[in-house]
Amino acid sequence: MIWIDTILQGILLGGLYALFALGLSLVFGIMRLVNLAHGDLIVFAAYLILVLVTLLGLGPFLAAAIAAPIMFALGFALQRLVLNRVLGTDILPPLLVTFGLSVLLQNALQEGFSADSRRIPAGWLETASVPLGPISLGVMPLMTFASAILVTLALQWLFYRTSLGRAFRATSDDPVTASLMGVKPASVFAKATGIAMIVVTIAALYLGTRANFDPTTGPARLIYAFEAVIIGGLGSLWGTLAGGIIIGVAQTVGAQINPEWQILAGHIAFLVVLLIRPRGLFPRAFD
């Protein structure tokens, strides 16, 4: 019974990791850009929500709803003013710029909020749980998982049912031809990063309400997110969700065997998948 519980908790934790990863997957799928500051942007959004909650006395969900358009604008500007300049065949400049951004963000947060760990207060939701037979599942983990599925569905809909999605796919396939058809890659990329930042805000909401975070929390989240994306297969949104679940289950199972092995087990699961299926479970893109 304890194992069923462990695996269920792992699946729900996987929902959180999938939320970390979906924004990354979106941006990578469209512009082949790997954002090393992704984890720090999640932590930044968590601080933004925290500030809105504590200063304005809002609930965390309303605060996240206000933070989302702010993050969209930041993502849009970041892509437009900085990242678009370094996109190209050479992968080094975007990697180094986002790496610099990561260090910059971490230390700016440290300067602004100190190194103390914080948590977004979520009232009764923090401890609420639903009994499911002999097992009880937390309401927050369930909501996280449901959000991960909803975000995946929403992105899927955006990609395949809207004109913006068509522009995304066209630019992803061939930016030059897409621009001949009246699509402006620079602005498409900026919108994509903006949307990724909305996903980042949702991820930040659950990161901040479920556990403590501090300015240095970002890089570890980035690694989990990457592992989920690679396990799932580059460019596949449902694959990313599956990848998140695999990391989550590996971590809770590892922690059940020995609490010190939690993180290690997740990494090892990633390496094993890489060994067996180098291109991930559901590969779409050839990169």
Place this chain on the structure above:
Amino acid sequence: MAAGKYTVVTRTAASQAAALAALALLVIAVALPAFASRSLIQDMFFILTMLTLAQFWNLLAGYGGLVSVGQQAFVGLGAYMLFGGAILWGVNPVAGLLLSGVFALLLAIPMAFFAFRLQGAYFAIGTWVVAEVVRLSVAQWKAVGGGTGTSLPRDARDAMWGVEWIEMIFDTRASAARDILAYWLALALAVATIGGIYLFLRTKRGLALAALRDNVEAARSVGVDSARMKWLVFLVAAFGTGIAGGLIFMQNGRISPDSAFSIIDWTAFVIFIVVIGGIGTIEGPIVGVLVFFALQTLLADFGAWYLMVLGGVGIAVMLFSPGGLWGLVSGRTGIELFPIRRRLNRRD
């Protein structure tokens, strides 16, 4: 005969002057402990070890196109093997440096096997994950202190080769003598690294590597085996990085998983040094490490601001001058201190 009319030259006037200046600097550097203060020796040790790490990262990323953010795996494992060797098997720490290099090399083989399955940016994350796995595994190694770390045992510190001799000729205490020993080793390592990379780049294989740096497809079309070059570069960089790691913590005398596998200290700083100085050149990391040290000294009292400035400068360089500071200098003046370009001169 046509062949007799031309000669192939790589030397330039600037490089000859640089070689003479380097020789003079080297003589001064070797003699430095005779007249410099202990804190200067320690600063020089820091500069030289960071320079070594930067040269190897530059070899990987600048020439091999392998952007690794997992170099802390080699620093950390190298350092831990030096400590493990001294604690478990009584290996003299100076000899332990060889263990550092060899074990880093052994780690590089499976690491490359995994990471080379990933392209470009995903390679970067792959190396990072492996480094995390090594860090978390080493934290389980109870004999060297597990998660909290340990110190180099007293008898291992006292037994270091050459310390007694240095104590005698410079008439100093053992702790200062150990710093001098570490400084000389760092100097030797840095000179061997720069000299080795430079000589390598001037060989046929070095030419192949430089060709890969400039254009992978073109290089492959003339028969450069890019996969083999990548393996070679990755393994060499791991070996050197491991030795540097061992040396850094031999001088430090204390080790913990968080300090030995710190991504900020051993990878982020190194990347900034290379990028700010100028990636893909030997001169770049040298310029970069001096700028880095100057920034660190100037901004030492400002805590997190220092790293913010470093991150900001790194971004600005990448956006506005991708060739780094050295790229600006050599682009304007054409000066190359370590020329590897072959020029055909007519013999008169």
